[in-house]
Amino acid sequence: MDSAPVYDAELLDKVTNLAKRRGFIFQSAEIYGGFRSTYDYGPLGVNMLRNVKQAWWRSMVQLRSDIVGLDAAILGPSAIWAASGHLETFTDPLVDCKKCKERWREDKIDGVCPNCGSTEFTEPRAFNLMFKTQAGPVEGEGATAYLRPETAQGMFTNFANVLSTTRKKPPFGIAQIGKSFRNEITPQNFVFRTREFEQMEMEYFVPPAEAQEWYRYWVEARFRWYVDLGIPEDQLRLHEHAPEDLSHYSKGTTDVEFAFPWGWDELEGVANRGDYDLAQHANASGVALYYFDQASGERYRPYVIEPAAGATRAMMAFLMSAYHEDTIEGETRTVLRLDWRLAPYQIAVLPLSKKPELEGVSGEVLDMLRPHFMCDYDVTQSIGRRYRRQDEVGTPYCITVDFDTLNDRAVTVRDRDTTAQVRVPLDELLAHVQQRTGPRSA
Ligand code: GAP
Numbered sequence: 001m002d003s004a005p006v007y008d009a010e011l012l013d014k015v016t017n018l019a020k021r022r023g024f025i026f027q028s029a030e031i032y033g034g035f036r037s038t039y040d041y042g043p044l045g046v047n048m049l050r051n052v053k054q055a056w057w058r059s060m061v062q063l064r065s066d067i068v069g070l071d072a073a074i075l076g077p078s079a080i081w082a083a084s085g086h087l088e089t090f091t092d093p094l095v096d097c098k099k100c101k102e103r104w105r106e107d108k109i110d111g112v113c114p115n116c117g118s119t120e121f122t123e124p125r126a127f128n129l130m131f132k133t134q135a136g137p138v139e140g141e142g143a144t145a146y147l148r149p150e151t152a153q154g155m156f157t158n159f160a161n162v163l164s165t166t167r168k169k170p171p172f173g174i175a176q177i178g179k180s181f182r183n184e185i186t187p188q189n190f191v192f193r194t195r196e197f198e199q200m201e202m203e204y205f206v207p208p209a210e211a212q213e214w215y216r217y218w219v220e221a222r223f224r225w226y227v228d229l230g231i232p233e234d235q236l237r238l239h240e241h242a243p244e245d246l247s248h249y250s251k252g253t254t255d256v257e258f259a260f261p262w263g264w265d266e267l268e269g270v271a272n273r274g275d276y277d278l279a280q281h282a283n284a285s286g287v288a289l290y291y292f293d294q295a296s297g298e299r300y301r302p303y304v305i306e307p308a309a310g311a312t313r314a315m316m317a318f319l320m321s322a323y324h325e326d327t328i329e330g331e332t333r334t335v336l337r338l339d340w341r342l343a344p345y346q347i348a349v350l351p352l353s354k355k356p357e358l359e360g361v362s363g364e365v366l367d368m369l370r371p372h373f374m375c376d377y378d379v380t381q382s383i384g385r386r387y388r389r390q391d392e393v394g395t396p397y398c399i400t401v402d403f404d405t406l407n408d409r410a411v412t413v414r415d416r417d418t419t420a421q422v423r424v425p426l427d428e429l430l431a432h433v434q435q436r437t438g439p440r441s442a
Contacts, residue, residue: 152277169291178198194312275301344394345373
């Protein structure tokens with residue numbers, strides 16, 4: 001797991017360009033010169049990001065009976081962030097380069113300004129990463145509020161609500177996907193570190209004596225999730241934090257790391273948070289946050305194991321890992337070898353010609369497949385070009401409707417990875433694709 005992968009220094013540029021050119025990810029506010037570090041997800045990107053989140057939700061919530069979902073508010077009062085420790089400790093050390101005046105995170109620059117090479121900086125200042133705002137219409141009079149810097153606190157503040165409404169007992173988890181905001185000093189590397197991003201977090205509440213066992217379980221399960229969705233094992237590794245590097249709440253943290261073009265970097269952190277969060281919120285709110293086991297009469301405060309992933313960061317890793325250039329019949333093509341569950345479109349329907357005769361039957365194919373798969377429909381350009389365009393965005397199957405279809409009621413199905421083509425009767429088409437992908441509800 002620890003072997004060094006081969007880094008492709010150009011991969012970041014290639015994926016960034018492809019993402020923009022094909023409508024995955026755009027610079028936000030581009031027509032106004034761009035708003036640094038914020039991105040908009042285009043027609044293909046929004047499909048893929050939804051698929052990443054859906055794959056996580058399916059494995060965390062849909063396929064399990066011990067985890068339930070939550071969608072908590074993004075805006076929160078100071079009280080939450082005072083109790084969680086974020087007001088006091090969620091800071092980065094900020095320094096200014098004395099020569100070029102650029103601002104940096106002191107711990108990220110190795111003593112040399114990445115912009116001008118100077119080694120002279122101001123003294124580090126602690127900079128809180130939370131975005132502060134105000135609730136209420138009159139400036140200066142409303143209550144201070146914060147945009148959440150993590151989704152996790154919603155699960156702790158709703159612990160008692162979820163417990164009493166679902167009747168779960170430890171070990172059980174609460175999962176949430178949603179936006180988080182951090183005023184990062186040095187956002188960088190495309191969507192790897194941005195000020196607005198999406199997290200997929202799950203807080204798993206366990207009897208304290210079982211915490212270590214569940215911590216190991218979730219480290220392994222989360223590593224496997226990325227492998228199952230197509231990232232080769234040699235592009236992933238586990239990195240256990242040394243005790244002196246642990247966050248203020250953690251009794252142990254292991255990161256799942258991906259071989260990004262700039263080196264190994266974090267995809268997700270799995271932490272044993274002990275009872276830190278429930279204890280803090282119980283003390284600050286005065287509400288008892290315990291689990292009471294009626295069978296044994298035992299009352300205890302569960303420990304929490306937290307797998308915390310970034311949805312936008314995971315999407316970037318899936319794109320990078322899937323990006324390939326290969327040669328087909330002497331021609332170089334770009335292909336995203338995305339798992340079908342993540343691809344923006346699973347199917348493209350491509351009538352061989354724009355002639356109206358093919359429209360009716362193409363519509364029939366779309367009506368048959370659309371309830372089950374996200375389908376693209378493209379009638380422009382030559383068929384060869386259209387295959388390349390679909391390969392480049394990772395569409396696993398292209399279905400070509402031609403003039404023979406009108407007689408034999410069959411279509412050609414082309415496989416993205418092998419480029420092999422087979423003729424399939426229309427009445428077997430859905431089963432044919434589902435055999436290769438598995439069923440999927442719309
Ligand atoms: N509740 C724990 C927590 O939030 P974290 O390691 O700070 O832990 C979890 O964040 C994950 O969220 C990271 O592993 C990363 O994937 C994602 N993430 C954090 N900050 C991010 C940022 N500025 N931009 C994009 N993703 C980010």
